[in-house]
Amino acid sequence: MEFKDYYQTLGVEPTAGEAELKTAYRRLARKYHPDVSKEPGAEERFKAISEAYEVLRDPEKRAAYDQLRARGYRPGEEFRPPPDFGGFDGQGFRFEGDFGSGFSDFFESLFGGRGFRGRGPAPPGDTRAKLAIPLELAHAGGRQRIEVDGRTLDVTVPAGIGQGQVIRLAGQGRGGGSLLLEVHYRPHADFEVDGRNILYTLPLAPWEAALGATVSVPTLGGPVDLKVPPGSDTGRKLRLRGRGLPGRAGQPAGDQIVELEVHVPSARSEEQKALYRRMAEAFSFDPRKG
Known part of the structure; x- marks a missing residue:
């Protein structure tokens, strides 16, 4: 079998933190998910991405893998677990x-x-x-x-x-x-799990966050409409009650926690740049104060 470089698979450095790993995984998983991608080999690429993230997101698995990787194995070369590597089960x-x-x-x-x-x-x-x-x-x-x-x-x-x-x-x-x-x-390409709760990050345009909006949000039970209050900012969390994992043995159903993430579009045309300049003049806003 071949040695796999999981960092290379996700396109991150070995020093990547949790947030960087999560961002890289989500970006690649959405691109190569077999239900939406038409690229050749998308299903195999998606499996490889999921496998890499499964290892690197788990501190114990990552530590064991890093110890092995430090021995100088290269991607694609023939690999057999060394005799002194006892495996891992956690x-x-x-x-x-x-x-x-x-x-x-x-x-x-x-x-x-x-x-x-x-x-x-x-x-x-x-x-x-x-x-x-x-x-x-x-x-x-x-x-x-x-x-x-x-x-x-x-x-x-x-x-x-x-x-x-x-x-x-x-x-x-x-x-x-x-x-x-x-x-x-x-x-999962979109969701993470915290107990019975499902965690989801919702990208928003600046005007949706500033003015408020009703946005369709995916859940495990299907899409639902979520009202984003005006004046929302990155990091704000909204709750969809009962939209997590179902309850069992007397436990209530979990919720879906939606964390907002405001994405700022790039100004490419002169008209777009002028719009940003007008916004700068219209708002007395300094994000570094307070």
Whole structure:
């Protein structure tokens, strides 16, 4: 298998912070999402971008990857995990695999636990695995098909299932035990998750922020109209109640938290530059005061 440079995939420097990683991922994910992109190889590029972000956004995974990368591996060169690299699972046990993630063998060799258990039959008892699901499936519930040891299984995913919760499939593990699937959310191009809340950044034009506007906002349940109050600024957060992940076991449904982000258009024509000059004259505004 080939060594992957996740920083190169996202087009960022190894010193990139959380905000820079998030911006790079969102920009590339929107560009190459297979539902909207018509570029050749968009689906594979989208998978590579998602895999890179999955590693670099997690401090523990990123630290383990950085230690490996510091050994001088180059993108595309033949790679085998060195004997002194013990893998990573983040939970105190190694998983048999990572079903439904679509991540590469390189990712699996480092973070999925494959290749570190040694040869020979697995001991009897429960078998643990990770099940990566899209946020839309976590929201609506449904079925996801996985391949386990050459068998095809249909897994029922309940609506509102949380990150880290376990789905037990009795009798489907090795040796007749149960198959325990720990749920993980795939990275999403638009949303992030905070408990049961969904986080979304809404780009706004300056006039929408200044004058107020009604803007269509995507949610996991479909688009809704959001009223942006006049005089809003970057960083302001608005709440769409009940638009997060559904409640389970007595827990209420989460909300969608919409953070506003004002984007200033570039002045390219003389007419646009003149408009900015008139604004400067009309407003006695200094953003550095106060």
